[in-house]
Each structure stands twice: as structure tokens, then as C-alpha cells.
Amino acid sequence: MGSVPFALALVCVAAALFAVGRWLNISYAFFAAYVVVQYIVLGTAWNILGGYTGYVNFGITAFFALGAYSSVVLYKLVPSLPLPIMMVVGGIVAGLVGLGTGYLTLRLRGVFFSIATLALAVVVQTLITNWDFVGGARGAYVLRPRVAPLIGGDYIQYLFLLMLGLCVIALTTARAIEHSALGYGFAAIRDDEGAAEASGVPTLRLKLIATVLSGGFMGMAGAPLPYYVTYLDPSSGFSLNYAVNAIAMPLIGGTSSWLGPVVGAVLVGGLQEYIRVTISSAVNVLVAGVLLVVFVVLAPEGIVGLFRRRRR
Amino acid sequence: MDASLDLLLNAVISGLLLGGFYAAVSIGVAISFGMLDIVNIAHPGFILLGSYVAYFANTVLGMDPILAAVIALPAFYALGALVYQIYYIAFERRQDQSLGGLSFFFGLLFITEVGLVLIFGVDYRLVQARYIGPSLNLGWVELPLRLFVPFLVSMVMVVGLQLFLSRSFLGRAIEAVAQDQLALRLMAANPTRIKRVAFGLSFATAAIAGAILIIIQPVEPSIGREYIGRVFAICVLGGLGSFSGMVIAAVTLGVVESLTATFFGPSWAPAVSFGVLLVTLAVRPSGILGR
Amino acid sequence: MTPLLQISGLGKRFGGFTALQAIDLDVQEGERLGLIGPNGSGKSTLVNCICGTLRHDLGSVRFGGKPLDGLAAHQRTRGGLARSFQLPRPFGTLSLAENLRIPILYAVNARGEGGLAGPAIDARCRDLLAEVGLADKAHRLPRDLTQIEMRKLELARAMAAQPKLLFADEVMAGLSHAEIDEIIALLFRLNGQGVTVIMIEHIMRAVMQFSQRLAVLVAGRKIADGKPADVVRDAEVVRAYLGE
Ligand SMILES: Nc1ncnc2c1ncn2[C@@H]1O[C@H](COP(=O)(O)OP(=O)(O)OP(=O)(O)O)[C@@H](O)[C@H]1O
Ligand SMILES: [Mg+2]
Numbered sequence: 001m002g003s004v005p006f007a008l009a010l011v012c013v014a015a016a017l018f019a020v021g022r023w024l025n026i027s028y029a030f031f032a033a034y035v036v037v038q039y040i041v042l043g044t045a046w047n048i049l050g051g052y053t054g055y056v057n058f059g060i061t062a063f064f065a066l067g068a069y070s071s072v073v074l075y076k077l078v079p080s081l082p083l084p085i086m087m088v089v090g091g092i093v094a095g096l097v098g099l100g101t102g103y104l105t106l107r108l109r110g111v112f113f114s115i116a117t118l119a120l121a122v123v124v125q126t127l128i129t130n131w132d133f134v135g136g137a138r139g140a141y142v143l144r145p146r147v148a149p150l151i152g153g154d155y156i157q158y159l160f161l162l163m164l165g166l167c168v169i170a171l172t173t174a175r176a177i178e179h180s181a182l183g184y185g186f187a188a189i190r191d192d193e194g195a196a197e198a199s200g201v202p203t204l205r206l207k208l209i210a211t212v213l214s215g216g217f218m219g220m221a222g223a224p225l226p227y228y229v230t231y232l233d234p235s236s237g238f239s240l241n242y243a244v245n246a247i248a249m250p251l252i253g254g255t256s257s258w259l260g261p262v263v264g265a266v267l268v269g270g271l272q273e274y275i276r277v278t279i280s281s282a283v284n285v286l287v288a289g290v291l292l293v294v295f296v297v298l299a300p301e302g303i304v305g306l307f308r309r310r311r312r
Numbered sequence: 313m314d315a316s317l318d319l320l321l322n323a324v325i326s327g328l329l330l331g332g333f334y335a336a337v338s339i340g341v342a343i344s345f346g347m348l349d350i351v352n353i354a355h356p357g358f359i360l361l362g363s364y365v366a367y368f369a370n371t372v373l374g375m376d377p378i379l380a381a382v383i384a385l386p387a388f389y390a391l392g393a394l395v396y397q398i399y400y401i402a403f404e405r406r407q408d409q410s411l412g413g414l415s416f417f418f419g420l421l422f423i424t425e426v427g428l429v430l431i432f433g434v435d436y437r438l439v440q441a442r443y444i445g446p447s448l449n450l451g452w453v454e455l456p457l458r459l460f461v462p463f464l465v466s467m468v469m470v471v472g473l474q475l476f477l478s479r480s481f482l483g484r485a486i487e488a489v490a491q492d493q494l495a496l497r498l499m500a501a502n503p504t505r506i507k508r509v510a511f512g513l514s515f516a517t518a519a520i521a522g523a524i525l526i527i528i529q530p531v532e533p534s535i536g537r538e539y540i541g542r543v544f545a546i547c548v549l550g551g552l553g554s555f556s557g558m559v560i561a562a563v564t565l566g567v568v569e570s571l572t573a574t575f576f577g578p579s580w581a582p583a584v585s586f587g588v589l590l591v592t593l594a595v596r597p598s599g600i601l602g603r
Numbered sequence: 604m605t606p607l608l609q610i611s612g613l614g615k616r617f618g619g620f621t622a623l624q625a626i627d628l629d630v631q632e633g634e635r636l637g638l639i640g641p642n643g644s645g646k647s648t649l650v651n652c653i654c655g656t657l658r659h660d661l662g663s664v665r666f667g668g669k670p671l672d673g674l675a676a677h678q679r680t681r682g683g684l685a686r687s688f689q690l691p692r693p694f695g696t697l698s699l700a701e702n703l704r705i706p707i708l709y710a711v712n713a714r715g716e717g718g719l720a721g722p723a724i725d726a727r728c729r730d731l732l733a734e735v736g737l738a739d740k741a742h743r744l745p746r747d748l749t750q751i752e753m754r755k756l757e758l759a760r761a762m763a764a765q766p767k768l769l770f771a772d773e774v775m776a777g778l779s780h781a782e783i784d785e786i787i788a789l790l791f792r793l794n795g796q797g798v799t800v801i802m803i804e805h806i807m808r809a810v811m812q813f814s815q816r817l818a819v820l821v822a823g824r825k826i827a828d829g830k831p832a833d834v835v836r837d838a839e840v841v842r843a844y845l846g847e
Contacts, residue, residue: 056414058353104594110410111351112548112593118353119541123586130579137579181708184697188705191694194656197676198686200710200764204675240537244422251415256696286426293419296412297402 003179007172014164021160022153030156034228036269037163038221042242043249043261044170045217049210050247051255052183054190055110059101059117060243062124063094063215067222068237070094072134075142075226082149083162087223094219095212097124102211106204125238139233142226159224170217174258186210218246241285245269248292254302263303321453323574324567329459331566333528335559336466336521337539338546339473343514345544346553347490348507350399354417356536356543357424358515362388362522363437363531364428370439377439378465381523385516392515395420396508421536428533436530444527462524469520473513474555486510490553538582545589605668607632607799608653608768614661615645615652615823622648623823626662630768630801635794637814637831638803641843644820646803647689650770654686655679666768680710685766689773689803691753693745699756700728700741706764727763734789735759736782751777758786768799775806787813811835819843 001009021030042060050056057063067090074086097120105116129137148158177183185206188196193203226232245268253264268288276284299306337359344352362381369380403413448455477483485506525531546565550557565588573581606629615623623645630636640646651657653664655676664671671679685706694702704724712718719727732738735755737748745753758774771790775783787809794800804810810817810831817834819827821843827834834840 050411054411056411058414058418101590104590108593111414114351114414115353115540115544115548116590116593119544119586119589122538122541123583126580126583130577181712184701184705184708187697187701188694188709191696192692194676195688195692195694196705198654198656198680198688199706199760200677200680200713201705202675202677202709240422240425240534244418247415247418255411282426282430286423286430289419289422289426293416293423296416296419297398300402300406300412 003172003176006175007168010168010171014168018157018161018164022157025153027154027156030154030160031228032273034156034160034163035273036265037160037167039245039249039265039269040262041163041167041170041217041221042246043253043265044167044174044258045214045221046246047250047255047258047261048174048177048217049207049214051250051260052177052186052190053207053210055106055207055210056114056247057117057211057214058114058243058247059120059124060218060246061238061240062117062121063098063218064222064225064242064246065124065128065234065237066094066097067091067219068225068232069128069134070219071223071226072140072142072232076133076140083158083224083227087162087166087220090223091216091220094222095216098211098215099208102208106207106211121238121243125234128237129234135233137234139231139236140226141231144227144230155227159228162224163221166217166220171258171262173213173217174261178257182206182209241288244285244288244292245272248288248295250302251300252291252295252302254304254306256301257304260302260304267303318452319574320571323570325453325455326459327567327570328563329455329463329566330528330570331563332463332466333459333524334542334546334562334566335470336462336517336524338543338550338558338562339470339555340514340517340521341543341547342550342553342555342558343473343510343517346547346558347486348510348514350396350404350507350511351414352417352511352514353414353540353544354421354424355514355518356539357421358388358391358518359522359525359539360428360531360533360536361424362519363526364432364522365519366523366526367432367437367439367531370441376441377523377527378461378520381519384519388519389512389516392512393508395515396511399511400504400508421540425533425536432533434532434534436532437526438530439526441527458528462527465520465524469517470555470559473517477555482506482509541582541589542585545585545592549588549592604631606630607634607667609665610653610662612662613649613652613659613664615648615657615659621823623652623659626820626825628818628825628828630799632767632799633794633797634799635790635813635815636799636801637810637817638801638820639805639807639810639817640820645823646820647772649820650686650772650801650803653679654684654770656686677709680706680764680766681713683767684770685710685761685764685768686770687754687757687761687772687774691745691750691757693748693753693756693760695745698742698744699732699737699748700725702745702756703728703731703760703763706760710764731759731763734762736785751782754778755786758789762793766798768801769793770801770803772803773805775804775809783809807835 021033042064046057046060070090070093071086074081074089101116101120105113128134134140145155148155151158151161185201188199188201189203189206196203249264249268250261252268253262254260268291272284272287275287295302340355341352344350365384366377366380369375370377399413399416403416443457443461446457448457448460477487489503489506542565546558546561550561565585569581569584572584608630610626610628613623613626626649638646648657652659655674666682666684694705707719707724707727729738729741732741735758737752737755745756748756754774754776758771761769775786778786783806790800790802790813802810802813814831816829817831818825819834819840826843827837827840
């Protein structure tokens, strides 16, 4: 299947999901589904760098929060700016930060990049905490409109629709990469960077492309967050949960294809929501961490990989 | 004396003491990452585990936190050996250290943090001891014992480990593993066993580092994260695998952070290590003492 | 005519150990050069320095008249250099055919003229694998190969980059008599198409049969360079190989 039919198929699935949601018209369902779809985007974004090229980004919260706080800034400057534009801006800001970090550290062994991204999360949090314009440590309030523009109904429906749209774009991009020269170049880097260079692969440039794409999608996924939570402070915007989920979901689902992050996000996200409602929210955050460790130790190919192997 | 000079001097002194403490926090990573090439980013989480062990022993049993850490050493060593064994089977043997191994330790970091939250909650906890509070007054500088005792403990640990590595047979074997695994295998030693011992040791240092951390400041489960950037900045700046470089780097970072905190405000201090780390990686990835 | 490859005064150190010292070597276009030397004499290191896998410390390397210094390895490959790795370094998660696809996509197609697309790439990968006798394993993963087959894959991947100059670093080690003859024939064919070939090999029969010229490295220095028959009679070379 080419990229265009694939994208159309995704749009149909997304439209069907949205239609079901409209018909049910339960606000809670939209709030819960938004989180799962957001994690599909985050997991896919992480996987473009981590799964395809093998470079582990731990700074998900930095990129995600950069998107979220870009929206806060824009909201304070131009409150009437449409949310899709804020998402694009958040994506650009996060992508540029990815480019800078990558440029400084991607020439070195992969672990140094990973360590730098870990530290990046702390430093971006420090910067935001010290920046009074966006509320500093106290946090910022964002007024969520009551009614959704264009489509009517509750505003959460609009947020969900935007995230669904972003998800379609992210998945289409990821799948297109897999089937393109870029995807083969990424795989060569993941397998053996020196041999990739010797085969003509411009490894630094490809790694930077992956980092920018990955960071950009994370930023875009974070941009609607202020409207979702309506109150954003550094400790919630930079919660380690986002990072653990975004890493755990692709690794649990399987990192070798676009389907992995989707399977991981739906399973883990759904399980977490179930535990949050039935047991407690403290246990629910533990789930992703435990599953992550169990899967990387026992089933490194993830669920998709397990099924592929069985089929062979 | 000039007030700002006084401020500067005290900032430098407390930075030196803080840096000494950072050496204790970093030495575990200097062993695991620097010598064994295992990127144990969960180490700061295990340090917090050490802090809470000290907290528990102190509040429930009334024990001195440092004594509690010493008693906990064997348990930490055993836990470290276990973690290494899993790491070895799951990643090192399969040659999948980067993606799987890094994620494994990230998962452990998260589990430790959330586990501590579930048991102890998110409030700050602290310990009681005679040396928390009073200061040594040396004329125009004050040496708070709360910083000085951890500094001493840290130095004893660093020097002790350095002596162990350079003098004892097992220590030399560990250094040999760090240099060249093949040569060691030819000598009929088992590198996996030696790495397990070394990793156990690196893990055990977390017990001590945790105890002195909670002496220096009250802790809550998520502050471990702040130490990740710091610890790796120190190890990279010091040149991987070199203890003396690591101590110099730790003290340097301590002083720079302390000056930053004094003159720009404490909320900026965490950014220092990231700056140091990025600049080191970009300019001199082999560290200050590297070739 | 300027030589295709001009190496002058090349030096490389690993820490305190001098791996290569003041190497001068010219290779003419279309030539078949044999490069020999005892284990650890620096042959692979020389290849690494020329192809950009390692940075050399002293001297200069010119290829097609242009200096290579400062160019990344992938730029050198695009410029027409290709090498096999002595210890095979296949792309482990890609099938054999996909392994060959990488240099086609990134070296051949990046040159602009005569790029391949779609089915042409698949056909080219199949042909290359057939040339080295791996056609029936096109869809296997490298981990299913023996060490010897991996060497053949290395050679095929280097050939896939369509180089002007090919380094074959011990691709024949462990091969049977008949297989060695096949590979020699293959390298002759390539050379016939205008590819300059530098063969690094311990198997003297192959080197003598293939080379027009022979260069000898011992302990990081070039001690002989000339007609194969003369070089193997050279007193210094004999001493280096057989000891005092
Ligand atoms: N990356 C490296 N770091 C340190 N020393 C190295 C490195 N690569 C090679 N050497 C050393 O440089 C010397 C030359 O090695 P090289 O592989 O070039 O020899 P060679 O002539 O190809 O030998 P062989 O015939 O065994 O392949 C050896 O002593 C080797 O140990
Ligand atoms: Mg060699």
C-alpha cells in the first residue's frame, strides 16, 4: 500500500472513531481517548529516533513541555490564535531544540546523546521554573473555551479531533519513512554506524533529521496540553510519566514498525486507565515502568515482533 | 572584610564540601559507566533508596544514618549483583546494550522512584544526628558539619575504593576488565564474575551516598533525577574511568553550582551541570584529564 | 597521468603505538595492486585511513587528484572508494538483499548520474548476490550466514557502491580452492570493467595470480613496492616473513 491510500485508511479509522465518540457523547470518553491518542503520537515520535536509528531519547518531557509552554506563551500574547497554529509553532520550537542538542552530541557514541537528553529535561524544566512570564513554579492558567470551534459540541471534542489528526500525520510519516531510502539509512545506522558510513550513508545528517522529526512531533503533541489540563505547572508538564510511557509503549508494542507504538499505546494506555479507575492512580503509573522492564528483558521484539515470529 | 568577598569565600567553601559529596554520588557511575561501560542511569534512583533506608533506620530505630548505610552495604551489594546478572543475560550477552539496556535502567529508575512514592509519599523527609546543625567556626569561614561530615565520609570511600582497585588482586582484575576483556579471559579469569563484583560495589556506594545525601538535605523521591545530569556531567568531565579526574570534576562542579546559587539564586543550580555536560561533550569528550 | 590514489607521508598512531609511519604509495587507474604484510603490520589501518573510517595524523591522501583530508567516510564512498571490512560488519536486521540496497541508495544514487529505482535496485541486488554465490540467501538475515559467507557479503556490498577503487581486505580467508578461484575471477572481471582493485591477502597464491604490482607493509612501514616476482625475492621481505 502506498502512503496516500494508507493515510486515507487512517483518516477513515479516525473519522469512524470520532463519529462513535460523537454518538456516545460522553465527555469522559473523549478525555480518556485523548490521552491514548496523545501517547500514540509520543510513542511514534520516540520510535522514529529510538526504534529506527537506535538512539535513545530520554528527554521526551523537554520536547513535550516545550510544545505545551509554547502554547502558553502564544496564549498570553495572542489569545485568539487558533490551536492548530500553536501546534505547528510548538513543533518548530521543539524541533529546533532537538536540532541543537543533536548537533552537539550526535557525533559521539549514542549513550552520550541519551545522557544529554536526560539532562536536557532537567534544564528546560529549570528554565521554565525560573520564567515568570509563563507562571514560573506557580504554573499558568489557560481558559478553555466552552464550545468547540467549527464542529460545535464540547471543547474536548475539538482537542481530541486535533490530536487524532496529528496522530494520522505522525503514523503516515513513520510508515512512509520505513518504506523509503530514509528508513533504510536509519536501519543501517541502527545496525552499524561505521559500516553505514562506509556504504555512503551520511549518518550525522540522517540522525539530525530523525531527531528533528521526533522532537517536532513531541512538541506538537504537547501544544494542546494547556487547554486539556487548563492549569499547567512545571511539575505536571515535566512529569516523568510522559517519558516512561513514550518509551515503554513502543518497546512493548515493538520498535521495528509503526504498528508497535500503536499497539503499545492502546494496550498500556487502556490498562492504565482501567487501573486508575479501579485500583489507584499511584499504581497505574507503576504499570508502564514494570511492563517496560519486563518486555525489554523477556521480549525485546515487542508484541508485534512476537506475532511476526510466530507467523514465520 | 568586604561583605561580597565573604560571601564568595563561603560559597567556595561550601562548593568544595558539596563537590566532595558529589564525588560519593558519582563514584558508582564512574565504576559502572567508566570502567564497565554499563550506562546505569538508574544509579541516582538507587542513591535515593539508600537515603530512605537511612531515613527508616534513623526514625524507626534511632540509628545513625551513616551507620545504617554501612550495615546496609551487603544488601546493596547483593542487589547490584542481581541487577548485573539480569543485565548480562538480557543485554550484554545479546549485544543489545544501547536500546534495550538504556531502557532497562530507565525503567528501573522509574520503578524505584514510584516505589518510594508509594511507600513514603512525596513529602520531604529528613534525619536526626548530632552533627546536623552545628558548625566549626574557623575565624571568617564557617564549616557546617552537616556538609563537612558527608565530605569526610565521601573522601574515605573514594580513597578506600581507589586503594582497593590499585592494590588488591580483585581490584586489579576489575581494572583489567576495564582495559581489555580478552586479555583477562586468556588469563583464565571470568570477566562476567568480575564485572558482577564491580557492579555490586558500584551499587553499594549508593547506600553510603544516599545516607549522606539525606544528611545534607531533606529528600523526596523525585530529586534523584536532578542528580542524573550532575553525575554524568562529572563522570564525562572527569574522563571516564579515572577517579582522580572524577574528584576534580566533582569539586569543580560543586564550586560552580555553589557560586551560581549564591549569585543567581538556587533555582538556577540544576542548569549548571547540563551546561557543563553539553560543553564537555561538544568540546572535549575525553574529559579534562583526557588525551 | 596523475595517479588515481596518491598517498604521501601518511602516519597514524594509536596512543603511543605507531601503526603507520611515512607511507608513500601511488596507485594508477585500472591497476591491480596486492598489499601484503604480516599480521598487525597496518594493512587494515591503512584502508581505514584512506576510506575515512579512521582519521590519519600525518601526511595526505589524494584521490582522483583531489585531497580527501577532512572528508567524512560517506563522502569518500560517494567519491568512488569502497572497502570490505576484514571482520564482517553486516547490517544485522536487514536481509542480504537489503544490505546491498544501502550503498545503492546512498552511494550510487547520491552521485546523481544513472541512479537506480524500484525494480532495478532489486535486480541489481540479486545480480550482485549471484556474483558472490549468495543468490539463494537473498532474503535471509546475516546471522544465518557462516563467517565465510559474511566475507562474501562484505565484498558484494563494497561492489554495490560501484567504486572506482575497491579494497578487498582478506575476503578470501577460509575459502576453498575453487571458491578462491571464483573470487579471483570476479575481481578480474571488475578490473576489466575499469575498477582499480587493491587486494589485501595472506593467501600468496591469490595475490601472485592477481597482482600486477605488490606492496609490502611491515610494522607500519612500506618496505617494498614493485613487480610481484621481484618483491617476493627481495631479501628484506623474505626476512620479514620468515624471520632472521
Ligand atoms: N582501533 C585501534 N586501536 C588501537 N590499536 C589498533 C586499532 N586498530 C588497529 N590497531 C593496532 O594497529 C596494528 C595494525 O593493525 P591492522 O589491523 O592494521 O593490521 P593488519 O596488517 O591488517 O593485520 P592482519 O593481517 O591481522 O589483518 C595492530 O597492532 C593493531 O593491534
Ligand atoms: Mg587486517
